[in-house]
Amino acid sequence: MNAMTSFSFGLKKVQEICTKHNVAMVQAGPYHKCPKCAVEYHEQQLAQAQAEVDHMVRQKHFDGAMLPERHAHSGFKNYLVNNAGQQNALNHIVSYAKGMLNGEKNNLLMVGPTGTGKTHLSCAMAKTLLKKGKHARYITSEDLAQRIMNAWEQPDATEKSVIYAFTQYDLLILDEYGLHDRDKRREMVHKVLYARYDRMKPTMLISNLTLEELQKDLGDRLWSRFQQGGLTIVECNWADQRLGGGV
Numbered sequence: 001m002n003a004m005t006s007f008s009f010g011l012k013k014v015q016e017i018c019t020k021h022n023v024a025m026v027q028a029g030p031y032h033k034c035p036k037c038a039v040e041y042h043e044q045q046l047a048q049a050q051a052e053v054d055h056m057v058r059q060k061h062f063d064g065a066m067l068p069e070r071h072a073h074s075g076f077k078n079y080l081v082n083n084a085g086q087q088n089a090l091n092h093i094v095s096y097a098k099g100m101l102n103g104e105k106n107n108l109l110m111v112g113p114t115g116t117g118k119t120h121l122s123c124a125m126a127k128t129l130l131k132k133g134k135h136a137r138y139i140t141s142e143d144l145a146q147r148i149m150n151a152w153e154q155p156d157a158t159e160k161s162v163i164y165a166f167t168q169y170d171l172l173i174l175d176e177y178g179l180h181d182r183d184k185r186r187e188m189v190h191k192v193l194y195a196r197y198d199r200m201k202p203t204m205l206i207s208n209l210t211l212e213e214l215q216k217d218l219g220d221r222l223w224s225r226f227q228q229g230g231l232t233i234v235e236c237n238w239a240d241q242r243l244g245g246g247v
């Protein structure tokens with residue numbers, strides 16, 4: 001029995017015709033109602049409820065993404081392109097985001113000196129993905145290590161549970177890698193990278209280190225894993241934009 005027959009089942013048809021659907025209306029209590037209009041209304045209500053749930057989930061993901069306040073307005077639209085390198089970086093990031101939306105799961109590496117717009121572009125990408133319902137999460141390497149180490153002293157969290165939580169995101173943006181994470185801290189961050197690799201979850205790693213330094217810092221095993229499935233590398237080598245740097 002479909003929705004329309006279920007609505008009109010047992011109800012008496014009346015003379016009146018629905019001008020929209022050109023079908024006989026039925027007697028529903030004191031009213032004359034079109035069974036097709038009733039089904040449409042019901043479907044609209046369902047769609048609206050679904051849209052509200054989707055909106056709530058997206059809002060929750062936006063809040064949970066923890067994008068830095070400084071980059072609240074950093075987007076693709078206000079990323080200025082003044083040189084070929086910036087154009088190349090923008091192209092790579094946009095196409096990486098598109099790939100992710102198509103289910104690709106490769107990693108991304110963005111390196112370059114300070115003030116070259118790495119965090120800006122990563123936040124622009126995160127916003128794009130969040131709008132499309134993907135669960136992106138931003139964190140600095142130092143904060144990530146600290147979060148895991150905090151778990152050592154908390155009764156309700158373990159190192160494992162925090163690492164596991166960071167494997168859940170569709171994309172992890174790990175910023176400022178290599179800045180503060182030496183020894184134990186670096187080990188904690190590497191554990192998250194291994195765990196995400198095992199769960200086939202993409203990571204975007206951002207660093208001031210050079211590619212060679214980064215490769216050395218990650219070590220052969222992690223470097224090899226990080227490249228699996230095709231690694232996108234974006235090098236930002238231009239003047240510091242914080243200082244209003246030119247071309």
Ligand SMILES: Nc1ncnc2c1ncn2[C@@H]1O[C@H](COP(=O)(O)OP(=O)(O)OP(=O)(O)O)[C@@H](O)[C@H]1O
Pocket residue numbers: 074078079080081086112113114115116117118119120121207208241242
């Ligand atoms: N191409 C650009 N167009 C517009 N604004 C930019 C551009 N590049 C950088 N900016 C702005 O310059 C400032 C510094 O950029 P951002 O914080 O992204 O640099 P970064 O590469 O992450 O630096 P660091 O390595 O020190 O973290 C930000 O306010 C950012 O919005």
Ligand SMILES: [Mg+2]
Pocket residue numbers: 118119120175176
């Ligand atoms: Mg930055």
Ligand SMILES: [Zn+2]
Pocket residue numbers: 018019020021022034035036037038
């Ligand atoms: Zn109707």
